[in-house]
Amino acid sequence: MTDKKIGNFEAIALILTVIVNHVVLNLPKNIIASTSSASIINVLFISIVAVLIGYLICKLLEKFPRLDILDIASFLGGKWLKIVTGVLFLGYFLFTVSVILRSFSEGLKIIFFPRSPVAAIMILFLLAVVITNKIGFQAIIRSNLFMMPIFLFSILFIFFANIGNFTIQRMLPLFGNGTFTTFFSGLSNLFAFGGFAYLYFLPPYLKEDKGLKKITFISTITSGICLLFSVATLLFLSPNSVITEEIFPLYLASRNIQFGRFFQRLDAVFLLFWIISLTAYLSISFAFATRVFQKLLNFEYTKWYASLFALLIFGFAMIPENMYQITFIEGTIYQYVVLILIFGLSLALLIFANIKYYLLEKKKGAVSIDKAPV
């Protein structure tokens, strides 16, 4: 068994990590805020669009087996395009980790630690992230795979356990604020599938070359199902005006779960799972950030600067001054960063690389591409 490679299930769990953690935070709330009662139709629509985009990405990556987006950028535009692409993705991973860390820590402070400083909570998270990164990339991926079924089950469980409290009429009117809001401006909710960022870096790590298509489809469809259930839970449970003002709305939905007098306060168990899930997500994004940095500067080892990155992330996470700024960054800025970088620039880069490959193939015959070792 080759140790440095990851299997199909591990890759699927990796991409699912993104949506599971965003669903726990404010993603369903942002979707409901933008599309109101048409959220379910909007989620179905963006899931179909995401599957099509995933198919397109796989098709574009077919010409470049075992190459990640940095290698493809290097093929397209030389060293400078590789550096620019690398810096953008590095910035994206660091930004994501900082924002999610701060957002979750603030929520945890409100729920569990009202008298503790947010910095202390973030330091504990970062300590765990640095330790797991020193243990190894494989260990993080496999631990994430181990726990992923539990994370997914928790979201489904919240939906089915709250069925008695649902008001299905909240789905009406079916198209909410209109078809334009649902299908055109609602397309911006595609940022929910930010896990595609990992797809661009997966090919060198996969055991089977041809597994990328299977991984893309299964992870996208499962992400869509997970998102659908979480949005449906919040939409049917409370009025929109209540949901859009809450922090951790899914946690509040879990507080309604009660089975007689024996099983109560199951929200604590869910929070335990979500803490583990978030630590996995932070560790994975952190690991990808260090690997991009390693590839850009041709370092041999990644472990020695993990602590420095952690300090950097801590600094970024402390920048927002209040919850309103955090919600704005997480809801609006993150949305545009994902749409522009993951679905805009990266797709354009792949399309131009394919055009260049086609022209070179026509001119010279076979095309060879240099790639850096993983």
Place this chain on the structure above:
Amino acid sequence: MVAITAVASFAIPDFSFGFHLRLMRFIFIFLGYIAGFFGIGLGIFVYLCILTNLKSFGVPYMVPYAPVTNINSNGYFLEPVWRREKRADYLNTKKEKAQNHISMKWRYK
């Protein structure tokens, strides 16, 4: 919870298998004291990473769950002995097949 923990500890067949649990119990108590459920959650994830990183005679400790290997009769559920045709993938054996497709040929004569 204490009763469940006590009964579960009897599920460990050998006394020496329980040594690491004695040590981990103190570590988790300390983590719980520092940060409650949050500390225990972090501890569980770090512990899981350590376990998935371990290898025993070249075979990953958490196989076949992480990494997922061929799940024919090596996963969560085991088939009857006469249906276990393939050897475990993580053993890297020379011959993958342990027995023929129809192993009990005398049944069909």
